[in-house]
Amino acid sequence: MTHEFDVQNMTCGHCRGTVEKAIKAADPDAVATVDLATKKATVQTSLDPTVISEAIKNAGYPASYVQR
Numbered sequence: 001m002t003h004e005f006d007v008q009n010m011t012c013g014h015c016r017g018t019v020e021k022a023i024k025a026a027d028p029d030a031v032a033t034v035d036l037a038t039k040k041a042t043v044q045t046s047l048d049p050t051v052i053s054e055a056i057k058n059a060g061y062p063a064s065y066v067q068r
């Protein structure tokens with residue numbers, strides 16, 4: 001499943017890398033695209049999306065799941 005998240009507080013490539021790492025730590029098999037301009041993360045994962053948004057939050061970037 002592909003899920004979309006709004007991610008706050010991302011300002012630069014470093015933030016983006018941190019968010020990507022957090023997603024990969026939660027699910028090593030995830031395919032993640034993090035867009036700085038739109039502040040969105042698109043994540044292909046078999047995990048529950050709340051697990052992913054929690055992982056992003058714990059990395060310091062408040063994330064909310066965008067229902068589709």
Ligand SMILES: [Cu+2]
Nearest residue numbers: 011012014015
């Ligand atoms: Cu940054």
